[in-house]
Amino acid sequence: MSARRFYGPGIPGVNPADLRGKLIVIEGPDGSGRSTQIDMLTDWLEARGHAIAQMGLRRSTLVSGELESAKAGNILSKTTMSLFYATDFADQLENRIIPALKAGFIVLADRYIYTLMARDIVRGADPAWVEDLYGIALVPDAVFSLRVRPENLVERVFQKSQQLDHWESGMDLGLDLDMFKSFIKYKRRLQRLFDGMRKRYDFHVVNGNRSARAIQKELRREIEKVVGTAEPVAS
């Protein structure tokens, strides 16, 4: 595996070579089965004796509460929103991911900078600006992108919460006044952006239209390449 590095200037004072753990990212829209897969991976890796830490979007100590209020009120403009999410990410990167990697943990990230970048770009942000902004981020050891047809996503979202979410449907973009149509259009746009990022960020695309078990099998096979095929610790 190539040496650990940041996408850009990184975090002042952090030497990537000190980060001996592994960073594994699972990307995918809501309803793609991300959390289920991450829970299963956590059990599997812990049973093998690995220490696991998790991160996700909007989970920082610093700004998660304020981001929640901002979403509820639709009161922040696009650049402000981009930077607010970047602050949330940076806080978790410095206070959660980096310390865990230093201690040799495997960090499972429930989404990473790619979702944030795609959301910003779809709202008109300059891709070069966004890319530079996330130059603080560490290059993960593996990125898995769960790809699910928007029509299947809708069904899974309805199964889970019986309704579509304003933001997850991209209603703020004004693509369509019909929420269902807007959801499909919004997800298609995001998917196109993800397809565009695939090569550049070395995504392993996983067909998420299959059963949870089939997806898990593929993820484990690929993750073994990163963490090794060590035997579970003796009990």
Place this chain on the structure above:
Amino acid sequence: MFFTAWNSSELVKKATQKGKKRLLLTPTTFCLIHSTDFADRYERQILPLLRAGYIVLCDRYYYTAFARDITRGCKPEWVHNLYSFAVKPDITFWFRVPLETALGRILGGRQKLKFFEAGMDMRLADNERESFAKFQALIHQQYERMSKEYNFTVMDAAQPIETQQEKMRRIIAEQIDLPAFKLRPKGRKP
């Protein structure tokens, strides 16, 4: 005409204050949270006002962030890119005072300095006043450098206020066509 000051958005302010109070901020998050606050004011106030044809007076602008964040160790290109969504000012006045005078004015009038204000996060010294002096010296260097790079209009802030005001008025009148910004009386067509 409209006036805006550093650090004013409610929601973002809440997060910034929390971060400062609980000492949660690193150079990167310090930089990002202040840029979020700036973006909020920029998108809600400054930009719409400029579009509407107002003259906007800003009590500090992104240069404050450049000086502070770069001193704290953020990469200059990264910080510059962060703020690249904001327009470059038509005129930037820099009130230049010798470092000793500035320190005397602030330290003389204040009982206690705040943690981040004193640059205590940089571990330059173990007491606030000494740390503040060292931190301000580094920031001052950044301003000196920027003053050339960005062509600041340098004001001698040791001069009497009236003299400074006269000079500013003259410079603004020379560079900006002020009559064009005159408020039109209500009800009358231009």
